[in-house]
Amino acid sequence: MRLTSKGRYAVMALVDLARFDGINPVSLRDISLRQGISLDYLEQIFSKLRKKEIVQSVRGTQGGYILNRKAKEIKLTNIFDAVDEKVKTVQCKKESKKGCNGKSTKCLTHNLWDELETHINNFFDKKSLDDLVKENLERRF
Amino acid sequence: MRLTSKGRYAVMALVDLARFDGINPVSLRDISLRQGISLDYLEQIFSKLRKKEIVQSVRGTQGGYILNRKAKEIKLTNIFDAVDEKVKTVQCKKESKKGCNGKSTKCLTHNLWDELETHINNFFDKKSLDDLVKENLERRF
DNA sequence: ATGATACTTGACTATTTTGGTCAGGTTTAT
């Protein structure tokens, strides 16, 4: 089970952005430089974040991105969701009664993977962007 | 974050095998047929399980595999470990003080990913093969 | 002895996913 860079970068970038929340738009260029993430890649990521209304864009010179909701109300779940970093423990559709490889019934371990998925999502549901910023400041001093 | 088939199959196969624990060796062919997993792929998986002493092999006719320890003492952690299904939330080495892309310091979110990794591993540490077999029997009746 | 069954090993490969890059826009503050 690996966390992909896309998900990691998305959170990293948003934590960076959240630290300036309410002051000025933050340009991707700045985030790119500070966090060492490719600008082009960031643009892909923020395009998705904007579509899911996690951030708002400000175009033109001095533009950039700002949070579209309060940091406390942005959970990791929302972020991962926006960039399609899904937690997927099975291949088969959850709703379907069929099993993985087209079998007529769910496998021996199906329930286990459901539990696992829930367990991981719990973690993402609890953590908000605000938590992350605060934890980060604490560590700094 | 996706769970790979290799890990899923390993657990699936071992649950199947554990149900016959202590009676007879179970052949991969049988597991293959019952669980719908390619025989060749199972062989790769069991080769690793044997090397990590999760199972023992019995060669020849009527041969197969048996558990090498009690089902209660085989945790999901051990299984995933054996088949190299690692939980990896970061790229950078844990021990190293350096960051991901060779940066001189760890990133803003590094601590978060460590927490996540621990959270997931907790789940794997708790669940034993025995638990799985029992849960499965309960559901059946 | 001799099949047949089943484990053993290692190489090979197709597909998918990942982690980007690149080229060309459009918008807006100064």
Added chain:
DNA sequence: ATAAACCTGACCAAAATAGTCAAGTATCAT
């Protein structure tokens, strides 16, 4: 006007995944 910054879509190389294939060796049942 022009530079900063967002926006879009296509493209691509490398890695990971999910296997297959081939050629064994060991052991049991008959």
